[in-house]
Amino acid sequence: MTKRPASRFLDRNTPPHLATLVLMAGVAALSMNVFLPSLPGMAVYFDAEYAVMQLSVSLYLMMTAVLQLLVGPLSDRYGRRPVMLISTALFALATLGAIFAPTVEVFLACRMAQAVIASALVLSRAIVRDMVGQAEAASLIGYVTMGMAIVPMIGPALGGLLDETFGWRASFWLLFAAAVAMLWLIWSDLGETAPNRSGGFRAQVAEYPELLKARRFWGYVAAAAFASGVFFAFLGGAPYLGSEVFGLSPAILGIYFGAPALGYVLGNFLSGRFSIRIGINRMILWGSLITSVGMAASILIYAAGLTHPLSFFALTATVGIGNGMIIPNATAGSLSVRPHLAGTASGLGGAIMVGGGAAMSVLAGILLPLGTGPYPLQALMLLTSLGSTVAVIYVMRRERDLTAQPSA
The missing domain is CATH 1.20.1250.20 (MFS general substrate transporter like domains)
Incomplete structure (x- = not known):
């Protein structure tokens, strides 16, 4: 018998409300592109070539690629809930590091660490598969990925407006606030949906x-x-x-x-x-x-x-x-x-x-x-x-x- 999404918010003993999963995917997508209009200005601020500043995109994507190989097996072994809590907390810390980075090298290191939020992209879909059967999962995953489609429309526009009003750091303060809110929502609403642990990673590599x-x-x-x-x-x-x-x-x-x-x-x-x-x-x-x-x-x-x-x-x-x-x-x-x-x-x-x-x-x-x-x-x-x-x-x-x- 398949589990059903929680009938109300803020009950961590049940599977999460669908909106929680949509927001998880949306914050992860926002992290990828909200700051892009600020890149030229950030290059001036850090006194760096544009090609160096642009590494904040490519290094982030490279780390995301690596994490996609690790997050699923780790959540199979230790559970969806703890992996999401830890990765969201690390994302918040990495975002603070990016805000206060004194050099471009420190900023890029923090930007790579921010890629840990890729867990939200991977696990939001995995949690749907945990909760419902295959046919219904396709429909629910469509709603989850809606956050990934809508956010890229508004993310850069919002980031550009924040940059002109408050400076380039404003986009990262927005990400930090979103991370804190998401951490609270995961703690309150995300029940464990994969109680059966497995050795996942070794079997996957084999x-x-x-x-x-x-x-x-x-x-x-x-x-x-x-x-x-x-x-x-x-x-x-x-x-x-x-x-x-x-x-x-x-x-x-x-x-x-x-x-x-x-x-x-x-x-x-x-x-x-x-x-x-x-x-x-x-x-x-x-x-x-x-x-x-x-x-x-x-x-x-x-x-x-x-x-x-x-x-x-x-x-x-x-x-x-x-x-x-x-x-x-x-x-x-x-x-x-x-x-x-x-x-x-x-x-x-x-x-x-x-x-x-x-x-x-x-x-x-x-x-x-x-x-x-x-x-x-x-x-x-x-x-x-x-x-x-x-x-x-x-x-x-x-x-x-x-x-x-x-x-x-």
């Missing part, structure tokens, strides 16, 4: 070789990694582009940052509406083509002399549409290659996706100051999107020609 031999798994993971790489390249390069090339204020830049998030909502809607009818491979293909066409159009429009910021930022909505169509379907595909290793595939695929995104973020931060205008970032995003297209075409051909092979 299953990696079988999964690593599956070529279709790598095809789906590559499609998702390239798709997320387009978005993370945007995160790494857009603050510099908006400030140094287009001369945007932090508040206006924050508003423009909402374009991919709006597209992501539409892409997720299209996935939910058409994936069963069209099939996951075709949805991935169409998503990658939409992003590629959008980035190619952005290059051509800017080259034609239309150099308004919208010539770049408006078309990044296609990045969000593509991600919304590619990532859910590619994730589902990677989990279906070896159904009995779905947990292992989820952790490994997620780590590869975020790790690849971190690499694209670093590359964007390095290339932009070396080029002219938005062209380096536009080209990087276009080439990365085409990589997603190549990956899904490989999967489609593999399925067509080698479906009878167990290692396909």
Whole structure:
């Protein structure tokens, strides 16, 4: 008999209210992007090159990738509740460290430590699976990930407004306040949903070789990694582009940052509406083509002399549409290659996706100051999107020609 969500808030002896899980995912998403409009100003404050300051994005993503491999097994062994309490408390301390960091090196170290909040992304979904059966879990996870879709729309805009009003530290004070509130909510409302402990991590690692031999798994993971790489390249390069090339204020830049998030909502809607009818491979293909066409159009429009910021930022909505169509379907595909290793595939695929995104973020931060205008970032995003297209075409051909092979 499956457990049900708590009928009321603030009862830690029962499974949590769904809103608690939504807020957990939302705070984790906010940590990723709320401070992005402040990056150029932070580079001036710390007397650091933009490429160094941009490491606050890429190092955070790298740590998130590593943590995705560890958080699930740790929560299997010690429970969801204690892992969330400890990780949220550590996130609050790391945020204070970032606020009072005297040097860019200390700030980057604290920023890496903030990645511990990735536990909220991983465990909010795991807790849903603990509480309900597989069919209902898909619906509830959709509500949980709603926080991850809405927050990127408002996070940069809010961060830009806070920066202009109070300075760059204001975004991190907001994160600290959110962490304290979330810590109280977890303590009060998050009951333990995984009472049966297991040795999780060792068993998960032992299953990696079988999964690593599956070529279709790598095809789906590559499609998702390239798709997320387009978005993370945007995160790494857009603050510099908006400030140094287009001369945007932090508040206006924050508003423009909402374009991919709006597209992501539409892409997720299209996935939910058409994936069963069209099939996951075709949805991935169409998503990658939409992003590629959008980035190619952005290059051509800017080259034609239309150099308004919208010539770049408006078309990044296609990045969000593509991600919304590619990532859910590619994730589902990677989990279906070896159904009995779905947990292992989820952790490994997620780590590869975020790790690849971190690499694209670093590359964007390095290339932009070396080029002219938005062209380096536009080209990087276009080439990365085409990589997603190549990956899904490989999967489609593999399925067509080698479906009878167990290692396909």
